[in-house]
Amino acid sequence: MLGWRVPRKLPPRQWCLHFLVMQNGLSASSPFTKWAGKTKLSTYSEIGPLLCSVCCNLCSSMLSFLCAALMVLYVPLPPEDHFSEFELIPEEDNYQNPPTGNDQQQHAEWFEEQLEADLKWSFALNGVLHAATSEFQDIVLLDTKRFGKALVIDGKLQSAERDEFIYHECLVHPALLLHDNPKTIFIMGGGEGSTARESLKHKDVEKVIMCDIDRMVVDFCREHLTENQEAFRDDKLHIVFNDAKDELEKTEEKFDVIVGDLPDPIEGGPCNDLYTKPFYEQVIKPHLKDNGIFVTQAGLAGILSHKDIFTSIYNTIKHVFKYVIAYTAHVPSYADSCGWVLASDEPLKLDVEQLNSRIQERIRGDLLYLDGASIVSSTVVNKMICTSLLKETQVLTGENVRFVYGHGLTKNAEE
Incomplete structure (x- = not known):
């Protein structure tokens, strides 16, 4: 509901509209009031005599209504600049209900x-x-x-707490469900614990390594994000505080699935090199088993945002792996769609029945967002985004990086 505020210096026609609404209970949004407010008449009548006439003849509510309507019809439209004085405000902000x-x-x-x-x-x-x-x-x-x-x-x-399940289910489960038998998972980033939580829902997973560079993020999320505390206590979860690139380079272990849950590349950010072809080619791929799968978040993927980094990350990964799938989902707290890219050197079979069967057999508890059909349908993007993915030519390297808007702490520290 909207209330009316009428300034003292109100043009005649607008004053009459206010009178019509307030004295006769007519809605400001009613068709008649809107029509009356837009009517332009060539004759001009003084408002004073009309008001006196109305006041003398308000014998009944019907007569009051008719007189007020006549006033609106016979007062010409004021100049446009007068309308700036006429405001619609929320009812709770009206004079009768001032905010506390x-x-x-x-x-x-x-x-x-x-x-x-x-x-x-x-x-x-x-x-x-x-x-x-x-x-x-x-x-x-x-x-x-x-x-x-x-x-x-x-x-x-x-x-965000109320819709993070969309992002984290989409990041984790398609890759693990497309893999025939995922046992070992390496998570780059993911310090809040939600990616580890989703990975540990798979009954056959034996080991999850979460490698985050920032101990402060992990320690705080472990303490305050109650929905992830069970995952943090799970014996299968191994937390490492290190740069993901350094950690992978110093180990000879290979993994069934590697998950990139890193912040978007921003100018001066700590993760920018982890979105480049040399990193995918020289670090990620050698640490995947023969049938291994790599998946990464790839930034926003909406109509107006997909060219920021989504298409270039997709194209970069396409230059490293044989089979690459891009998929998207809308996340309300992002006010946009989010994109992910999944890749392997083994064929990736998108079959609704097989995916549903694996969800029932492998996953402990229920998924809130995904099932077989929604996984498959998420890979079908609209024509504009599909065209952009096919036409993208940029391959991200250490010298050729695309950023999202903003800058990180590293840049500030250097300055």
Whole structure:
């Protein structure tokens, strides 16, 4: 509902519209009121005599209605600049219900993420639960009104409590379900623990290594993200604090699935080299078993955002692996679709019945978002994105990197 505020210096025609609405209970959005407000008449009548006439003849509600309507019809439309004085405001902000001090404070607390130079995404907060700066990045845990707890790193939303299952199910389960028998998983990043949680739902998984560069992120999420505490206590989970590239290079172990759960590449960010062809070719591929699968998050993949990094990550991985699949899903807290890229040197069979069968046989508990059909359908992207994927020519290298908007702590430290 909207209430009406009428300034003292209101043009005649608008004053009459207000009178019509307030005295006769006519909705501001009713067809008649909208029509009356738009009518342009060539004659001009003084409002004073009309008002006097109306006031003298308000004998009944019907007569009052008719007189008010006549006033609207016979007062000409004022210049356009007068309309700036005529406001529609929320009913709770009307004079009868002024906001309290607490309400004003709550309304002023918003998280705001700069998506582009000319675009911001914001939502209301209950408060800030934790804020810190580690050796590598700025970390904030927010309590949001709509999305629950939200983890923000370097000003970028990483995940939100009420819809993170979409992102993490899509990141983990297609790769593990397409693999015939995944036993060992290596997670690059994933410090909040959600990727490990989804991986450990697979009954046959024997070992999950989560390698995150930032101990502060892991320790805080272990303490405060209650939905992941069981995963953090699981004996199958091995946590390593190191750069993922360094950790893989110093081990001879090979894995069934390697998962890239890293922040987007941003100028000065700590993970940029982990999205390049040399890294995929020289580090990832040698540490996969013969039938191994690699999957990585690949940034936003909406109509207006898919060319930022999604298409270039896809094209880069296509230059390293024989079989590559790009897929997407909408994540409400991102205000956009997210993209992932999955790859292997062995054929990848997308079969709904087989996927559903493996979900029933392998996974402990229920998935909230995915089933066989939704996994297959997520690989079908619209014509615009499909065309962009096919036409993308950029291959990411150490000297040729594409960034999303923003910059990380490393850049600040260097300056």
